Amino acid sequence: MDRLKTKVAIVTGAALGIGRAIAIRMAEEGASVAVVDLLESDALALAAELTAAGHRARGWRCDVSDETAVARVMTEVVEHFGRLDIVVNNAGVAGVNKPTHEITEAEWDWVQAINVKGVFFCTKHAIPHLKTAGGGSIINLSSIYGLVGGADLPPYHASKGAVRLMSKTDALIYAPDRIRVNSIHPGFIWTPLVEHHLQGTDDPEAARAGTAALHPLGHMGEPDDIAWGAVYLASDEAKFITGSELVIDGGYTAR
Secondary structure: OOOOOOOEEEEEOOOOHHHHHHHHHHHHOOOEEEEEEOOHHHHHHHHHHHHHOOOOEEEEEOOOOOHHHHHHHHHHHHHHHOOOOEEEEOOOOOOOOOOHHHOOHHHHHHHHHHHOHHHHHHHHHHHHHHHHHOOEEEEEEOOHHHOOOOOOOHHHHHHHHHHHHHHHHHHHHHHHHOEEEEEEEEOOEOOHHHHHHHHOOOOHHHHHHHHHHOOOOOOOEOHHHHHHHHHHHHOHHHOOOOOOEEEEOOOHHHO
16 A cells, blocks of 8 residues: 555546546555646546545646646646656547548647647656656556557557657656656556547447457456556656556557
């Protein structure tokens, strides 16, 4: 229960799905958690739930594609909790599912603004605080599709490939500051985002079964499968890990 004791964590996209699970598990492991999301009421509700359970948490509304908002929230988190040790860049969107030649510039840019620029902004404005703390851990949520290709969602796949290389670059830049940067690459995890994606198919139940079958273990993952990986990368147990990919995909990319 004390793997993250005394640490302060920011989790973006923390109101639902993977982000929610990460925020809960980090709080249970002793971290003070900033629950950050564009869905303000859900973020505040989770923070209240964690506080009622005896943990330290507070919710913030933030659009990660807005640099001014990101900088403000980072400052407010440090002012409230006293320091910053962990940043989980989880906020993301799937975007349109069209062939590349049918995608508009606006559709492309919307995904990159959140999935790529959001990681950039949160990293940029967290670094000074992490340096002040003497180091820390940045955990960027990429995807199996940051490692392999897929014949759908071109803007999403491009964004997750970018996140993978951004993580490695920043791992090298900030290693002298004892700031570790790693990426997590989930397979299909049963979250509202994946559920919404499959609802767009002709037969959602068949699509769910087919998606589960893509994983050698025979099922989709759960948000906690990713949350425990994030806890590990945030903890001192992972003090010698930076610039790495933690693949949690039920064997999807093992082929």
